[in-house]
Amino acid sequence: MTVTYPEVFRLLAFLPLIILVLVLNYRAGCKETTRLIGSLHENTVRNLFLIKSFFGGLSFVAFYVLLLAALAGFSWGLTTVREDRSGLDVVFAVDVSLSMLVEDAQPSRLARSGDLMRAVVQDLDGARFGVVAFTGSATRLLPLTEDNAAIESTLNVIGPELLSTPGTDLERALTTALASFPADSDRHRAVVVFSDGEAHSGDESGPAREAAERGIGVFTVTVGSPEGGPVPLLDGSRALDRDGNLVHSRAEPARMRRIAEIAGGVHLDASEAGVFSRLPDALSEFEGRRDSEGFRTVPVERYRFFLGWALVMLAVHVLIRSLRWRRWF
Numbered sequence: 001m002t003v004t005y006p007e008v009f010r011l012l013a014f015l016p017l018i019i020l021v022l023v024l025n026y027r028a029g030c031k032e033t034t035r036l037i038g039s040l041h042e043n044t045v046r047n048l049f050l051i052k053s054f055f056g057g058l059s060f061v062a063f064y065v066l067l068l069a070a071l072a073g074f075s076w077g078l079t080t081v082r083e084d085r086s087g088l089d090v091v092f093a094v095d096v097s098l099s100m101l102v103e104d105a106q107p108s109r110l111a112r113s114g115d116l117m118r119a120v121v122q123d124l125d126g127a128r129f130g131v132v133a134f135t136g137s138a139t140r141l142l143p144l145t146e147d148n149a150a151i152e153s154t155l156n157v158i159g160p161e162l163l164s165t166p167g168t169d170l171e172r173a174l175t176t177a178l179a180s181f182p183a184d185s186d187r188h189r190a191v192v193v194f195s196d197g198e199a200h201s202g203d204e205s206g207p208a209r210e211a212a213e214r215g216i217g218v219f220t221v222t223v224g225s226p227e228g229g230p231v232p233l234l235d236g237s238r239a240l241d242r243d244g245n246l247v248h249s250r251a252e253p254a255r256m257r258r259i260a261e262i263a264g265g266v267h268l269d270a271s272e273a274g275v276f277s278r279l280p281d282a283l284s285e286f287e288g289r290r291d292s293e294g295f296r297t298v299p300v301e302r303y304r305f306f307l308g309w310a311l312v313m314l315a316v317h318v319l320i321r322s323l324r325w326r327r328w329f
Contacts, residue, residue: 004072006179070304070306075302089128090190091131093132093192094117094131095223097167097168100223105225114155116270121151123277123284133162134170135166136201138173139176141154168201171207188217191216192279194221197254197256214298220256220259222268226251228250231247
């Protein structure tokens, strides 16, 4: 299961406010109805009004949640469509954890990654690029675009201060990157992961296999050396462990290589000679491929399911609100 726009669920923060408004409306309506009808039927009024308010409020809350689910773009299951790709979409998944500030790659792991991304953007004319940043969590910074100015602006602000979640989760990075591609895209799709490979959580093999099934190329770039170096902090000092010793970060290319192997992609070392031409060349070669069978698998979008039920809940809410109470008294 993938979610194309997980940021939509931030709107769930308004749910307590909606419930509060419904409760206040219930209290005000109950008092007004009792005043109009009189105290003779007060208990009956309260019970009936409570039932009406409860189911009316419940249906509205269900409508709101289901509508958000529809907007979030849930997809699960795969379907086969005819293959006819042209053009290239590339999503950069960039590790922005503090270990990427280590200077065993010049000028730093993160800066080296930025230079490589700029080289790819410069060499691949007509391609669209998106950017995902990740640490222990992942977020999409830039949707797919051909606007080089927007891409450059995004690359200029990438850094550890973007995400506060500690650690590195390559599974979340890949999952978020895969969700960045439109389900109905007829373009070649590739993910390029930049990281030192020091993953502290997650199992990246799952999304790597999903990428292979969907025909999405995964290119991994290990940034840093096995010898590593001390981890800088944002204030310029060095990270220390509980015993007061310097925290060292060492690149783990084996993990990055394994991701590429599972996905059927390519692994590169950011420190090797010619990497600034090898990465764009590998992506260009990938773009030139065609599915020999003429078909590909894509996730099945499920927004219609949630939207349909959302409309049902809205209709139920309107029906409950429009019921006349005259026959009860």
